[in-house]
Each structure stands twice: as structure tokens, then as C-alpha cells.
Amino acid sequence: MGIAHLVETSVPTIQSQSLVRHAIEIIKHYDVEGIPVLEGEKYMGMVYARKLLGAELDEPVAMHIIADHVTVTEEITLQAFPGLSERYVPIVEAGIYKGCMDRKHLFALIRDQFQQQQSVIDQSYDGILIADAQGYILYINKALEQMTMLKKTELEGMHMTDLVSKGLFRNESVVMKTLQTGKSYTNVQSYKNTGLDTLVTAAPVHDEHGELKFVLANVRDISELTRLQKQLEKSQEITNRYQTELKQLRFENMKSTGKLIAYSQEMDDVLDLVYHVASSDSTVLLLGESGVGKEVMAKILHENSSRVETGTFMKVNCGAIPPNLLESELFGYDQGAFTGxxxxxxxxxxxxxxxxxxxxxxxxxxxxxxxxxxxxxxxEQEIMRVGGVTPVKINVRIIAATNRDLEEMIRQGTFRQDLYYRLNVVPIKIPPIRERKADIVPLLGHFLKFFNEKYHYSKKFSSEAVDQLMMYGFPGNVRELSNLVERLVLTCREDIMDVHHLPSNVVQDISQTESRLKVAEPRAEEDILMLGWDDPLQEENRFEQLEKEALVKALKRYGSVRKTGKAMGVSHTTVLKKMKKFGLTAGQIP
Structure with a gap:
């Protein structure tokens, strides 16, 4: 297949003896990700902007070369597949640089090589995925489209890490493991957006030199087998092992059906502890601010215990019942205990x-x-009714919850220390939303879907509104978030809910957050890549400081997490992780 007409010669180059300073100037001037390095006309490799972070400005670019390229025959036809790590890929014939090709055009050429096989592969009941050695998806068939509910145009060209960061997989990606190790792996995989259970086998494809070229994944839908297995476990209940597996399936089902929204590592840690203690009869003390979901956790503890089949879940709000009625409500009363x-x-x-x-x-x-x-x-595990004379034996598991500091109450004499020790057998602290930002977007999506269906609307959030809500502290936590979404769905007259639709108290809180951290404005001639230090004592942390400074300046330049991620060529999740690493929030970037 001819590719000469697709080779671009306008991409600037640099000679290997040139300085890093010169390379940065060219990259900035032409606004490219990287430039080819030549020695005369001979191709030496590529130098990328991201690799120059931390480099000495007066050292030669030859020290930072990456040998990324595509080799071609004398007829200018595709000979070998590239790493595909950047937008432009150098084209080299017999060691001589010919120009660059846009990665999209190269993907189109690669897809052409599979055209004759696609009609056959698309008839396969199993899903098929092919990724290159760098992890970019080259091809998926129709069966995998149906399993993931994602289109070919969305997936092809995407990197596997993007799918992982978006939370598509509930289990570890075997394709990623094969890319990392070059070995075959098989594992059960399920998708959060469809709930399908699949058996995935990822196998490496090597060239004649033993180098990894592709990863081929076969995906088989086993959801029907999983369903039958669940039915068998419920009907037999013959061993403790089956019962334990069934409890775990119930727990995972809550997450997949939207009854429980938890994507952050903080909540995963909480849920891991909840699941492990659910099957016991130990007393649990749930701690956390108002609205974080303590009652939801209490129900999960009950529903994943054996008591779900022998008894009911009862709730008492100790602050809602008048003190003079509390004893009779909790312990009951005998006939004639009091008037009425x-x-x-x-x-x-x-x-x-x-x-x-x-x-x-x-x-x-x-x-x-x-x-x-x-x-x-x-x-004693027994109660005495008001007006009664005979103790009544009970078998009840206690789960207590509070948003108050019980240890401080003990010091103040308003809470008994011995009762605290009885309740504090398994303490579980549920973090507020501001400490688990990764849950905000899934929660917004969940409640938006719920209230759209409830009130027969089709409202959506703009990406800017989502970015602003990511900065909000949500003092009322999940309860406040739910109420906010319901209010916006009902009061917003437009289909797209934007920043100006947000309540004034939310906007004011975000503004106060933004004023807490002031970052010095850069000089006009400064660029994200032009970084340095004044303090020689910071030599050991040079790269991390460069990374932080670049991140701050990018956030200031592009104004939002999503735009920053797009500009830097990474997902917005990666940007959020880096911000967390350096103790930054989007609201703290003026």
C-alpha cells in the first residue's frame, strides 16, 4: 500500500549536535510534541517535550533521543509498525529520514491490513480486541461493541490505560498484564457499564525477532453461566463456601446496580472492611459526618450477614424520639405500665x-x-419492658452510628466510657465527599439519571459545571449532592445545566476555596517547559518540583482539569491523581 502521499515534510527537524535550548524553542514555536533528530540526512531518533523536563539547557539533544520510527521499503510502502507513542511518527527509508506521518493515517493503514479478515471476525460470537505493543487499541469486532456498549470509533485508537482509568473494568485488565510481561493471561472480567461477566484470554503476538508486536484478546460472554451458578448456589446452600460466595455476589451487585456508588480508593477500603465484618455478629460503630451514607453501610452490613434470612433490619434515630418515650419505644411496655x-x-x-x-x-x-x-x-442480651417483671431474652446485632466525637463527649462527661468500649468493637470511619473526589462524578451521574427518570426530563451537566462541582466541599455530603441535583433538574429550564445554574451558596463556597491558595502569576515570556530553581538545595527533588510547577501552570493556563488533561495528553483522572499527590485542588489554582 502506497504511503508517500501521506508523508509530511513540514515537521521541523534538529541536528543531533544542537542544544536542548534550541530544541525547546523549536517545539514551542511550531507547537508540536516532538521533533526528529538528524545527523546530516541520517535519522537518529526523536526528542520529545516531555523528556526535556529537567534537562540541562546547554547539553546536546543527542542525550535525549528516543528511537521511534517506521521503516519503509524502496517503494515507500509500510514495512514495520511503529511505537505509535505520539501524534507524528517519523518515516525512515534505509536509515534516511523522509518525513513524518500523522498517527491517525497510520492507524487507517494498519486497519486496511485487517479488512479482509474483519468480515469473518465480525461474525464471531466472542469479542475480539487487538492492541499494539504500546497498548493502543487497533481493532475490536461487533461482539465486543455489544458487550461494552462502546462504539468502534470510541475504542479504536484509545490506549488501554484510558479504559482502566475510566473505570470500565471491575477486575484487573489481562491485556495490560500481557503488555507488561509478554505472557498469556486468562481471567474473569466484568464491565461496570453493562454488568456482563466475561472470560478474557489475552495472548501476545511476537515478530520473527521475538519482540512483542500485538496483543490479541478473546472475550467470551459468560453472564448466562454466572446467572445459573448464582441460582444453584441459592437453591442448594450446602456449604459455607457457597454461602460466602453468594454474600460477595450480593455485595458486588449493589455496586453494579447503582445501589452503592463507590469508585474511590477511600471507599473501596471502607467497603472491603464492611464486607469482611458483615458475616460476624460483632458490634459495629459507624463514624462520619452527616450525609456520608452511614445508614447505607448499616444496611450493607445486615444484607451481607446471615441475619438477612432470620430477622429484619430495624432503625432507630436516638435523637428523634423524646427522652420520656425512648425507653418504652426501645424496650416496649407491659399492660398497665402507665396511663394510656x-x-x-x-x-x-x-x-x-x-x-x-x-x-x-x-x-x-x-x-x-x-x-x-x-x-x-x-x-446481658436481654431487655426489661417498662412495667415488666420478667426479662426477655433477645438476639440482636447492634450497629451504632454518630457524627459526633464520642471520645470528646467522654471527656466532657456526656457519654459513658464503658458504653463506648462496648460499641467500639469494629469502628468504621466513612470519609466525607471532599476526601473522595473520585466518587463525585459517578454520584452526579447516578442521581441525575434517577431524577431525570422520576420527573421525565433529559437534563445534562456541562463539563464546566462538573469541574466546578468537583471543587465544592459538599458539607452535607451525599445527601446534599442528591438534593442539589434534584433542585437543578427541577429548576433549570435548559437541557444543559451549566455553571451559572449552580446555587449561590455553592458558587460562594467555591470562590472561598479558590482564595485559599494564591500562586504567583508567571511572567509573560514564561512557558510550562521553561522551568528551573533558585535554591540549589532542592536538587534531589528537582523532577517532582518540575512536575508540580508544570501542572500548576497548565491548570492556570487551561482553566479546568479536563482541558488540562486534554492539553497534556493524559486523562483528567491522571491530572486529579497528580493534584492529590502535590496537595493541590482545582479550586486552589487562581
Whole structure:
């Protein structure tokens, strides 16, 4: 296939003896990612802007060459596949530089080589994915399109790390493992957007020299087999192993069906602990600010325990019941216990939760006299009805929750220390939204879908509005986020909800956040790549400081996380991770 007409000669070059300073000037002037390095007409390699970070300005560019290129025959036809690491790929014939080719054109040429096979592959029931040695997706068939609900045009040309960072896979990518090790791997994979379970086998394809050229992945839908396996486990219940697997499937199903939105590492750590203690009868103390989802966690603990089949989940808000009624509500009362008492008495919430789980919310609001009685119930596993004379044995698992500092309350004498130790068997702290930013976008999407369906709308958030909400602290956490989305869906008269639609208190909070950190404005002639230090003592951390300074300047230049990621050629998730590493937030960049 002829490619001469696709070779561009306008991309600037530099001689190998030239200085790094000169290379940076050319890259800036022509606004390119990298430039070919020549020795006369002989091709030596490529030098990229990202590789010059930290380089001495007066050293030769030859010290920073990367040998990226495509070799061609005398007829200017494709001979070998490149690394495809940048937009432009050098074309070399017999060691002589001929020009550069746009990576998109090169992908088109590579796809042409599979045209004759595509009609056959597309008829396959199994999904097929082909990636190059660098991890860029070259081809997927129709079956994989259906499994992932993503189009060929979206996936082809994308890097595998982009799919991983977007959270498409629930398990480790075997294609990535094969790219890293050059070995074959097989594993069960499931996709968060479709819920399909698949069996994926990734195999390396090597050239005649033993070098990795491609990775071929075969993806088989096993969701029907998984469904039958689940049914078998539920019907038999013959071993503890099956029961444990079923509990785990329930837990994972909550995440895949949207009942539980948790994408951040912080929440993954919390959920990992929740799952491990769910099957026990230990008392759990849930700690966290108002609105972080303590009740949701309490229900998860119950639903993943054996008590889900023997009893019910009961909730009591200790701060919502008047103190004079709290004892009778919790422990019940016998006939004649007080004026107006129901004939025959009434069982309390503890009795109703027998063989189940009792969730004591806002435990910090419990009066001291009731704390003593609750302590006795926890110690003796029995209650005494108001007006009763005979203890009633109970079997109840206690899950308590509070947004208050119980240890401080102990020091102030408003909470009993012995009760605290009884409740604090397994403490689980649920982080607020501001400490798990990775959950904000999935939560926004979840509640937007819910309220659109509820009120029959099709509203969407603009990317700028999402960026602004990522800066907001959400003092009310998930509850506030849900209310905010519902309010915007109902009050916004346009289909696209933009920054100017956000409530004034949200905008004001973001403005206050932005004013906390002031970064010095750069001089007009400064560029992201023109970085340095005044303090020689910082030599050891030079690269990290360069990286941070470049990130700050890029954020200031492009104004948002998404635009910065696009400009730097990385995903917005990568930008957020780097910001977290350096202790920055988007709202702190003026």
C-alpha cells in the first residue's frame, strides 16, 4: 500500500549536535510534541517535550533521543509498525529520514491490513480486541461493541490505560498484564457499564525477532453461566463456601446496580472492611459526618450477614424520639405500665429486631440514663419492658452510628466510657465527599439519571459545571449532592445545566476555596517547559518540583482539569491523581 502521499515534510527537524535550548524553542514555536533528530540526512531518533523536563539547557539533544520510527521499503510502502507513542511518527527509508506521518493515517493503514479478515471476525460470537505493543487499541469486532456498549470509533485508537482509568473494568485488565510481561493471561472480567461477566484470554503476538508486536484478546460472554451458578448456589446452600460466595455476589451487585456508588480508593477500603465484618455478629460503630451514607453501610452490613434470612433490619434515630418515650419505644411496655398503655402491652424495637439487626443512629444523642440501660442490654442480651417483671431474652446485632466525637463527649462527661468500649468493637470511619473526589462524578451521574427518570426530563451537566462541582466541599455530603441535583433538574429550564445554574451558596463556597491558595502569576515570556530553581538545595527533588510547577501552570493556563488533561495528553483522572499527590485542588489554582 502506497504511503508517500501521506508523508509530511513540514515537521521541523534538529541536528543531533544542537542544544536542548534550541530544541525547546523549536517545539514551542511550531507547537508540536516532538521533533526528529538528524545527523546530516541520517535519522537518529526523536526528542520529545516531555523528556526535556529537567534537562540541562546547554547539553546536546543527542542525550535525549528516543528511537521511534517506521521503516519503509524502496517503494515507500509500510514495512514495520511503529511505537505509535505520539501524534507524528517519523518515516525512515534505509536509515534516511523522509518525513513524518500523522498517527491517525497510520492507524487507517494498519486497519486496511485487517479488512479482509474483519468480515469473518465480525461474525464471531466472542469479542475480539487487538492492541499494539504500546497498548493502543487497533481493532475490536461487533461482539465486543455489544458487550461494552462502546462504539468502534470510541475504542479504536484509545490506549488501554484510558479504559482502566475510566473505570470500565471491575477486575484487573489481562491485556495490560500481557503488555507488561509478554505472557498469556486468562481471567474473569466484568464491565461496570453493562454488568456482563466475561472470560478474557489475552495472548501476545511476537515478530520473527521475538519482540512483542500485538496483543490479541478473546472475550467470551459468560453472564448466562454466572446467572445459573448464582441460582444453584441459592437453591442448594450446602456449604459455607457457597454461602460466602453468594454474600460477595450480593455485595458486588449493589455496586453494579447503582445501589452503592463507590469508585474511590477511600471507599473501596471502607467497603472491603464492611464486607469482611458483615458475616460476624460483632458490634459495629459507624463514624462520619452527616450525609456520608452511614445508614447505607448499616444496611450493607445486615444484607451481607446471615441475619438477612432470620430477622429484619430495624432503625432507630436516638435523637428523634423524646427522652420520656425512648425507653418504652426501645424496650416496649407491659399492660398497665402507665396511663394510656395499650392493652396487652407492646413489644419494643429490640424485640421486633430479634434475630436481626438494630441500627442505632445518632447514638451520641442518647441521654445518660438510657446509656446505662443500653449497656446492660449489650452485656446481658436481654431487655426489661417498662412495667415488666420478667426479662426477655433477645438476639440482636447492634450497629451504632454518630457524627459526633464520642471520645470528646467522654471527656466532657456526656457519654459513658464503658458504653463506648462496648460499641467500639469494629469502628468504621466513612470519609466525607471532599476526601473522595473520585466518587463525585459517578454520584452526579447516578442521581441525575434517577431524577431525570422520576420527573421525565433529559437534563445534562456541562463539563464546566462538573469541574466546578468537583471543587465544592459538599458539607452535607451525599445527601446534599442528591438534593442539589434534584433542585437543578427541577429548576433549570435548559437541557444543559451549566455553571451559572449552580446555587449561590455553592458558587460562594467555591470562590472561598479558590482564595485559599494564591500562586504567583508567571511572567509573560514564561512557558510550562521553561522551568528551573533558585535554591540549589532542592536538587534531589528537582523532577517532582518540575512536575508540580508544570501542572500548576497548565491548570492556570487551561482553566479546568479536563482541558488540562486534554492539553497534556493524559486523562483528567491522571491530572486529579497528580493534584492529590502535590496537595493541590482545582479550586486552589487562581
Amino acid at each position: 398503655a395499650k392493652k396487652g402491652g407492646k413489644p419494643g424495637i429490640f424485640e421486633l429486631a430479634h434475630n436481626g439487626t438494630l441500627f442505632l443512629d445518632e447514638i451520641g444523642e442518647l441521654p445518660l440514663d438510657m446509656q446505662v440501660k443500653l449497656l446492660r442490654v449489650l452485656q
